[in-house]
Amino acid sequence: MSAAALPSFAPRTGAELARYPVHDGEHVRAAVHAAGEAAAWWDGLGFAGRRTRLKAWRSVLARQLDRVARVVADETGKPFDDARLEVVLTIEHLGWAAANAEKVLRRRSVRPGALMANQAASLTYRPLGVVGVIGPWNYPVFTPMGSIAYALAAGNTVVFKPSELTPGVGHELARTLAEAVPEVGRYPLLTVVTGYGATGAELCRAPGIGKIAFTGSAATGRRVMAACAENLVPVLMECGGKDPLIVDADADLDAAADAAVWGGMSNAGQTCVGVERVYVVEQVAEAFLEKVRVAASRLRVGTATTEGDLGPMTMPSQTQVVRRHVTDALEAGGRAVLGGASSVRDDGRIEPVVIADVPETSVAVGEETFGPLLVVNRVPDVDEAVRRANGTGYGLGATVFSAAHGEEIAARLRCGMVAVNGVISFAGIPSLPFGGVGESGFGRIHGADGLREFTRAQSVARQRFALPVPVTSFRRPPAVMRALAAALRAREWVSRS
Incomplete structure (x- = not known):
């Protein structure tokens, strides 16, 4: 951790509100490593266990709405009631993500098709592990929580780098989650790292990051993508609009x-x-x-x-x-x-x-x-x-x-x-996905698409019974492929008639 301090100022008065550390690469890498270890426990809770804890977080945020909104208003300068509206919308999204993650992401069977009728096919969505979130200053709760809440509901842990203009908001989110989920002391579900652009760059490059969700300008977004490309880390980009x-x-x-x-x-x-x-x-x-x-x-x-x-x-x-x-x-x-x-x-x-x-x-x-x-x-x-x-x-x-x-x-x-x-x-x-095209970025937060954004699809084909004549084997007789080709042509002829 750098000896430098990150001051937070009130735009309305210019007064200094607080000071936060400027986290260096060593600290960021340690945070990601700890989050990775916690991810195994969090994933192991299953949808029901995560839902219970995220709903508890929702309740804490609802009870402390004014306290959180005051930090937002102080650090951004926006009117207090506008800050309250931001937190209210955030709470609604958190509740939806917790309630719907299982329905969207649970294992489901899919049809194997006539050619592979001896197989049972299934699809599941597995968490990525650790998601890095780089947040903006204009809506410092609502926007990053569109990634944080959905990533957590999908089974990931999160390392969050808030804007250098609103670090206190990031700490409020982590504080309220720790109050709602006692295990956070042992298993860091949401870790906040503070600093300037260099801290965000370290998060992009940290070993163990499964994805980066970024909100900011298109110019900064390109730099984030370049840093993530070094380790082929996938990215979600929300880069503004006109x-x-x-x-x-x-x-x-x-x-x-x-x-x-x-x-x-x-x-x-x-x-x-x-x-x-x-x-x-x-x-x-x-x-x-x-x-x-x-x-x-x-x-x-x-x-x-x-x-x-x-x-x-x-x-x-x-x-x-x-x-x-x-x-x-x-x-x-x-x-x-x-x-x-x-x-x-x-x-x-x-x-x-x-x-x-x-x-x-x-x-x-x-x-x-x-x-x-x-x-x-x-x-x-x-x-x-x-x-x-x-x-x-733009196309937001x-x-x-x-x-x-x-x-x-x-x-x-x-x-x-x-x-x-x-x-x-x-x-x-x-339930509606949020995101843009072109210079406005790509990827989606919110809704079912937002939950899937923080997962990887895993397809499983399980043989239910062996075919009398092997197809995917060097033991396959030549006549088998002639018969399959003839059957395919016959099916196409029937479908056209």
């Missing part, structure tokens, strides 16, 4: 405007599946824009002593990204509907900004902003809205507002998730 919202001519404009403002401005816009681009059909564009302006103008940014609707940027350097995008959008010809360059303050507090009619070539349209900037562009029809929505390399989430054609439009979008006549609703449904 999520669009499409407003059809028949949409409920009040609901669509409310969704655009919440999706674009909540958590100060620091949401990977937040709304960053809006494409609204021309005939309702002005009415929609006015509703967005009114709704967004009511929002207030908190101060050191008041919370407000939005907090400051959790990562101070993100302020410069937002400023650059706002400036570029206006210089490219965008029309300021609300706010502008002066809305972006050096202290990390950013007032809501809405800019209309921004050229698609602007960085405000093509790059992830991760701040309270909403770009609203009018389009002649839904076809053009879909074309522009699919026009970036999307939103569609349409009275009659919502699911039809959703099917045309190149992304992993779509909310129809709602916003970010898919993230709150534990």
Whole structure:
């Protein structure tokens, strides 16, 4: 362990909250080794034993919801009630993973087919052993727990490297699990390692890691993949997005405007599946824009002593990204509907900004902003809205507002998730998988796919009885293959007739 310390700061006040160790490679390797030894015990408990303990963890988190949420709010700067919502959603996902792991992953029989009728075939999903989770700072409980809870339910142990901006949240998760599961003192199910990027790199390279689940930028994701490639460690990548919202001519404009403002401005816009681009059909564009302006103008940014609707940027350097995008959008010809360059303050507090009619070539349209900037562009029809929505390399989430054609439009979008006549609703449904395509990454958390993501499929074929004439043997007579080929041709002829 390095002698250096990792300080945690409160974005709202700038005050230091606590200090944590910067774990070096030796410590990380030891943590993975210990987790590997614990994995055998955890797997041996079976689905029922793990379910009992994970439900106990769920109960502890529910009882201590406000305590955990306070740590989230302090380290991220988000409003307390937003932090509480994050923990509530996390608890729901943990409960679903615990309750459904056996149904999704248990051993099942599969048909062997006519050619192998003498075999009994089965499929099971086995845990990987130790899963490394590298978490983000914007949703420091909900996002990593989409991997942690599902990995644990599948029979793995976890070594968790939280963001250097939110190390305290990681320790809260480990503390509550230890309180719920007394055996954790002997069998480390969730080990937290803290530090900067180098600590995460050590986790990727540590012997014994079965998989890495990463959330962060595409650039950092590529570095994580490169480190994992050294030992052929599989990865799950959630790398952000530039999520669009499409407003059809028949949409409920009040609901669509409310969704655009919440999706674009909540958590100060620091949401990977937040709304960053809006494409609204021309005939309702002005009415929609006015509703967005009114709704967004009511929002207030908190101060050191008041919370407000939005907090400051959790990562101070993100302020410069937002400023650059706002400036570029206006210089490219965008029309300021609300706010502008002066809305972006050096202290990390950013007032809501809405800019209309921004050229698609602007960085405000093509790059992830991760701040309270909403770009609203009018389009002649839904076809053009879909074309522009699919026009970036990202493909995480999307939103569609349409009275009659919502699911039809959703099917045309190149992304992993779509909310129809709602916003970010898919993230709150534990049975739905969460993940993207393209620059947004690959792999899935949540749902049955999220459970299988942290397992390896194992196929077993067991001979029930020997065939009278061996097929997979050097003792096979030549006539056997002629008979098999003839039988196959006859079956194909029957199927075509």
